[in-house]
Amino acid sequence: MTETYLLPIRTAAILFPVLALLTFVPTAVVLYRRHGIMTRWRVLAVYGGAYYALSAFCMTVVPLPSRAVDVCAKYPTFADPQWTPGTAFADIWKESGHSVTLGALVLHNSAVWQTVFNLFLLLPLGVLARVHFRRGLPATVAAGAACSLFFELTQYTGLWGLYACPYRLFAMDDLLVNTAGAAVGWALAAPLARALPALDTLDDRALVPGRAPFGRRLVALLLDMTGVFLLTGVLTVLAMVLLSPGTAEWAPFVAFLLWYVVEPRRTGATPGKRLLLLRLVRTRDGGRPHPAALTLRGALLVLPQLLLWAVAGLVLSRLPGGPDTVVTVAVRGDTGDTGQAVRDAGLSGSREFLSTLASDPAAGLVLLLVLLGCPALVAACARAVHRHPEGLGPHDVLSGVRNEALPPTRTRAADRDGRTAAGGGDAHGDGAYGDGGAGDAPGDVPDRAGERAAAHAGSGA
Known part of the structure; x- marks a missing residue:
């Protein structure tokens, strides 16, 4: 068992x-927008809760029956839900063999342990509801009932249609015991909830107004790099279709100018930074950056990417046969459109690439330096930002443009509620400058001037 x-x-x-790797960027965007920072406690709570949720879900569906098994024939009794409460007591009495002993009724009774595990299944949910989300007992019971109902419906629908019939039983007792487990977890978490400070309090202690953490800027940079890559592909296709193939060579430069110069000049931030609630301002006075400064800053950020592509092209050009040695599409034979031919061609191309790389030590050395240099470059930039007294990166210092962090949504909601209660208005800007024109007048966005002066230590990336 x-x-x-x-x-x-x-x-x-x-x-x-x-799953954590696939959802890291979306999770980081949500946390940075909501709280402005990702403290270790916040990350531990989020991913700890996510792992618990995944484990609880696996408890309800794993082990999966083999696809060769006819679940409708093997589990015919599971097709009808067990709606009668208290059936678990009958199962316990049946498993005990009608023997009133500690071993028969408890220690060696599988029905008892199944009920105990059902109680423990949502007990951590009750703890999270009270400690992390600071919810009361009614909300915790409602959340426990909803989760338990989802699990039971997952079982009853045969994993939402993956199987023709259910291979586990929908039982009212399981629903009631799971919900009770969430309530028990809420009650047991009372001392822990009193001892631990709220995560919002820990976030506020670590958050410096106006200064963006390095991780927040790095996520924005990753989004911008992805966006520029996609925009370049779109512009390349449009140029080849609407104009001529020769004009497609200008697509990367146009994408660069639109993303890193035109959009920040117009709205105050690149799309990635705007999503992370960041704004680009002049380092010296917090005003609107000049297009030349934005161009220089964008070029300094894009330059490592261009060097990477250039070095990769140099390595491929030195190999016998050039870039064709790494092409693994199945066009080498008449059966190139079959899946086996694709796999064979990929395997053959990989072996050919490795053998030719081994025959040219210089190309292999360059490739190794590139693979080691990319993480080293990121680490060097992070170290430079950490060592700078104002948290600026080399591109910030050279261009004279830095990041300014806008208030997170949680802070804005609290401010808005406070102003509403006091009869005030809501005048926070999101990413645009408040000077109403294209000039570079300092002191734009008056409602942020005090915070900017108090936290002139802006951030790079």
């Missing part, structure tokens, strides 16, 4: 790193 519960935990442990 122990293996039945260990297998879902191991399954969740295998799936979680993949």
Whole structure:
């Protein structure tokens, strides 16, 4: 029976790193927009809760029956839900063999342990509801009932249609015990909730007004790099279709100017920075940056990417056969459109690439330096930002343009509620400058001037 519960935990442990990697950027965007910072406690709470949720879900569906098994024929009784409460007591009495002993009724009774595990399944949810979300008992019970109902419906629908019939039983007792487990977790978490400070309080202690953390800027940079890459592809296709193939060579430069110069000049931030609630301002006075400064700053950020592509092209050009040695499409034979031919061509191309790379040590050395140099470059930039007294990166210092962090949505909501209660208005800007024109007059956005003066230490990236 122990293996039945260990297998879902191991399954969740295998799936979680993949899911965490895929959802890291969206999670970071939400947390930075909401709280302005990602403290270690916030990250631990979010990903700890996510791993628990995944483990609880795996508990309800794993182990999966083999696709060769006819679940409709093997589990015919599971097609009808068990709506009668208290059936678990009958199961416990049946499993005990009608013997009134500690071993028969409790220690060696599988029905008892199944009920206990059902109680523990949503107990952490009650703890999270009270400690992390600071919710009361009614909200916790409602959340526990909703989660339990989702699990039971997942079982009843055969994993939402993946199987023709359910392979686990929808039971009212499970629904009630799961919900009770959430309530018990809420009650047991009372001392912990009193001892631990709220995560919002920890965030406020670590957050410096107006100064963007390095991770927040790095996520914005990743979004901008992805956006420029996609925009370049779109402009290239449009140029080749609407104009001529020769004009497609200008697509990267046009994408660069639109993304890093035109858009920040017009709205105050690149799309990635605007999503992360960041704004680009002049370092000396917080005013609107000049297009030349934006161009220089964007070029300094894009230059490492261009060098990477240039070095990659140099390595490929030195290989015998040039870039064709790494093309693994299945066009080498008449059966190139089959899946096996694709795999064979990919395997052959990989071997050819490695063998030719081994025959040219200089190209292999350059490729190794590139692979090691990219992380080293990021680490050097992070170190420079950390060592700078105002948290500026080399591109910020050379261009004279820095990031200014706008208030997170949680702070804005609190301010708005406070002003509403006091009869005031809401005049916070999001990313545009408040000077109403194209001039570079300092002191734009009057409602942010005091905060900018108090936290002139802006941030780079």
